[in-house]
Amino acid sequence: MKIHIKKYLYVASILLPLLLLAEQTSKNIQTKSPNDGVKKLATFYTVDGNIEDQYNAFIEEKLRSIGFNVTDPHKRINDHFETKWGSTTLDILTFMPVLKESTILPLLNIEPRIAGFSPFNLLMYKKRTEDVTHIGHLEPEAVLNILNIQNKEVRKKFSMSFKALDASISNEFGADIQHTTYTDLPEKPMIHFEYEFSIPDNVTLDAFKDEFQNKFELAFIDKGYLIAGYHDFFESTNNAKEILSNYSAFWTYSLCHLEFSYQVFDTQGARPDAALFAPCSMYMYIEKESKKVVLGMFRLQNIADTLPIRDTKRLNFIKKLDSQIPEILTHLGMKEVLSRVASAKNNSIAKQTKPPIKQIDIQPTKTVKIEKETNTLPGDYKVTLPSVPKAIQLNTSESSINPRSIKFSKRIPPNYRPNSFDREQKAKKSTNTRIGEVNKGKVSAYLRGPFMEVTEVEKVLKSAKFNHIASLPINKDKTLTSVIFTNNELVTLASKSNRGFIASLRVLVDTKEKTISITNPLYMSKGFLQEHYDDKVANKTLVQLIEAFSNLTNSEDSLKFQLLPKYQFMQGMPKYENMIEVASGDDLLEKIKENKRVLFTQTLSNGSTLIGIQLSKRTNKFIKRIGRNNASILPYPILIEEGKAKILDPKYYISFMYPKLTMSEFMKIATIPDAMKKDCERVFK
Secondary structure: OHHHHHHHHHHHHHHHHHHHHHHHHHHHHHHOOOOOOOEEEEEEEEEEOOOHHHHHHHHHHHOHHHOOEEOOOEOOHHHHHHHHHOOOOEEEEEEOEEEOHHHHHHHHHHOHHHHHHOOEEOEEEEEOOOOEEEEEEEOHHHHHHHOOOOOHHHHHHHHHHHHHHHHHHHHHHOOEEEEEEEOOOOOOOEEEEEEEOOOOOOOOHHHHHHHHHHHHHHHHHOOOEEEEEEEEHHHOOOOHHHHOOOEEEEEEEEEEEHHHHHHHHOOOOOOHHHHHHOOEEEEEEEEOOOOEEEEEEEOOHHHHHHOOOOOHHHHHHHHHHHHHHHHHHHHOOOEEOOOOOOOOOOOOOOOOOOOOOOOOOOOOOOOOOOOOOOOOOOOOOOOOOOOOOOOOOOOOOHHHOOOOOOOOOOOOOOOOOOHHHHHHHHHHHOOOOOOOOOEOOEEEOEEEEEOOOHHHHHHHHHHOOOEEEEEEEOOOOOOEEEEEEEOHHHHHHHOOOOOHHHOOEEEEEEOOOOEEEEEOHHHHHHHHOHHHOOHHHHHHHHHHHHHHOOOOEEOOOEEEHHHHHHOOOOOOOOOOOOOEEEEEOOOHHHHOOOOOOEEEEEEOOOOOEEEEEOOOHHHHOHHHHHOOOOHHHOOEEEEEEOOEEEEOOHHHHHHHHOOOOOHHHHHHOOOHHHHHHHHHHHOOO
């Protein structure tokens, strides 16, 4: 009996600790979160049907009321895909880069890396195979982790700014809300570069910045990238320079690669949700008293690791751009560095370590030499193989055929004159009748002529009974001058609601190329007057110009005459009537009275006013990229009418004035339309 008791005690002494340990382990397992290591990546709002119009109205009308601004909107990118590659799996793909200036500006002084997602994309997309629309954005915590920002104040304030945005979206659309998650970030989520510079005493920092930015942008454009956005924090608010007192300059680019976007976001197995990261924000700043440009950007590998993406083709595109971007920066003279803000030791939040990849030793392949086997016959026998017969070559060309047909001479009835003969004779007799007129359904946008000095152009216009308004240099070296002129008939036609943009025409004097270029009144009137087009006035004005200026020719820039009233660059792009309001109020004329950017003012019969403004130096550079021949697009016109200041949508106005503009050329100036709008808004502030 004692032996049995001892055995029981012995077994109990072994099992009891094990049972207690198992119980404790069980408790630990139960208290451990099932999502430990899993973090929120993005918030998506799913709404039934196509809500594109409602979404655009929300962005334009309600977003600003909660303090968010849109920097460079890009609507219906899927249309570009379909135009360039002929197909798309998407009904809608729209990028809306947004940021809250009041939150971001003060945080830049604490943590400049926050600009790595400032702006961030408020994405909208709809697949053709679905009857729902998705609106989404990256979670602030995910953004902060990618940027490796650990400062508690920055993390708290940045995250708080999203609450009003999410509440507003939810209230507007009443959507089904979903959260996507991720577990790992790349070992290296960011790239950091620096560029050391020196400038002579007689060169300003602004001049250096302009030159640097131009070289930078062209370097990326040459490699197929698009500068899809540009945001200068110093110009974002009236007191931005005071807030950012630690910096001499601070700006962000939004980079995009159209083929990458198409292959990753669209095509078979489309991943439009990957566009949460698009366009890629790249920040740059120069600290006070510093001679360094500091640059930072997240790596595209973040897209692959967080979503995740496993498709080989898409992964190859991601790897290609992740290696190409640093190569371009290095070629520009930049040097890759560790983050200046966070040391290598400080990577606990954003850096998710992955197990090291085991290196596999690959043995070199042995080359095996294969001897050609020859079959020989014994003895002295010789076998001669017959050669392969050649196919008979048939000559089926028309010249070799000699048909046995009877040939008749061409019979023409007496006094017969074919229509083609009449057209040829008419064209030979015609001198000026074809200049500027509709020819084969098309009309030229400009009348090109031999060089004349500005003063001579002014004299000719006055002698032809035109009213000279102003002669204005429109580029930095003053080799391009826009001479603004009108007549009473044009002013009368322009004095109708929303028709004021036809109030004046322009002569561009180019002292470098030694040419002049006149806007064609037929082309301009047909487009800008819409249903009020007056053929009599347009042709009379054209005749006045042809008689006044000798040796004019039609420009190659032309469009179909009858399509001009409903012209748009491509499907989904704005038309004439899609004007943008840049200011409102009863004191608009008072606001611009002393503004040096207002270059001319023209009062119309109905009390409306047409003004032309000088764009910023940066915006003005678009002429260098798409051509100086049509630079009479400047000064940029603004119509002030019934307490509202309106402009033609820059995407419409640029393409209308540059009718030969290609899609690739338009992409080279992707940031310009929004920059033009902002320049026009600033005139009234």
